[in-house]
Amino acid sequence: MTKDELLDAVGPAFSKLRRTALLEVEEPFSAKDLSRTLVLNLVLEHARDSDREITVGGVAGLLGVDPSVASRMVSDNIKAGYLVRAASQEDGRRSVLRLSAEGEALMERFRRHQRSAFEYITADWPEGERLEFARLMLKYVDSLAGLRHRRP
Incomplete structure (x- = not known):
C-alpha cells in the first residue's frame, strides 16, 4: 500500500471502530446503550477533566448537534436511569448533568467491554x-x- 493509500484508508477505518462495541465479547452492548454511552462518556470526561459543570447545551456543543437533539439524548439517558439533573453550584437556576450510580456502572462495563474487544481483535x-x-x-x-x- 502506498503512503497516500494508507493515509486515505485511515478515515474509513476510524468510522468502523465504534462498531467493535457490538462484538460478542464480554456482555455485548445493545445499539441503544452504545448510543447512550456517547453522552455518558462526555459527561464523565467533562466532570473528570475540568472544574466546569456540563449542561444539555454543553453536550450539544461537544457532540456538534442541535440543542434539541442533545436534549432528547440526555432525556433518554435520564429515563434509562443513567443520568440525573442537579442544581448548578455556580448558578442555581441552571441544571447540570451527573452520572447516576447506574450510569457509572454502565460506563465501567463499557470500559471493560472496550478492553475485551481490543484484546480479542x-x-x-x-x-x-x-x-x-x-x-x-x-x-x-x-x-x-x-x-x-x-x-x-
Missing part, C-alpha cells in the same frame, strides 16, 4: 505491537484535544 498481534498501537491511539486522541489551541 488484536489477540494474534505481538504484545509490542498491541502496546504501541494503544500508545499511538492515546497520542492521537490527546492531539485532538490540543486542536482547540491550534490555528488552522
Whole structure:
C-alpha cells in the first residue's frame, strides 16, 4: 500500500471502530446503550477533566448537534436511569448533568467491554505491537484535544 493509500484508508477505518462495541465479547452492548454511552462518556470526561459543570447545551456543543437533539439524548439517558439533573453550584437556576450510580456502572462495563474487544481483535498481534498501537491511539486522541489551541 502506498503512503497516500494508507493515509486515505485511515478515515474509513476510524468510522468502523465504534462498531467493535457490538462484538460478542464480554456482555455485548445493545445499539441503544452504545448510543447512550456517547453522552455518558462526555459527561464523565467533562466532570473528570475540568472544574466546569456540563449542561444539555454543553453536550450539544461537544457532540456538534442541535440543542434539541442533545436534549432528547440526555432525556433518554435520564429515563434509562443513567443520568440525573442537579442544581448548578455556580448558578442555581441552571441544571447540570451527573452520572447516576447506574450510569457509572454502565460506563465501567463499557470500559471493560472496550478492553475485551481490543484484546480479542488484536489477540494474534505481538504484545509490542498491541502496546504501541494503544500508545499511538492515546497520542492521537490527546492531539485532538490540543486542536482547540491550534490555528488552522
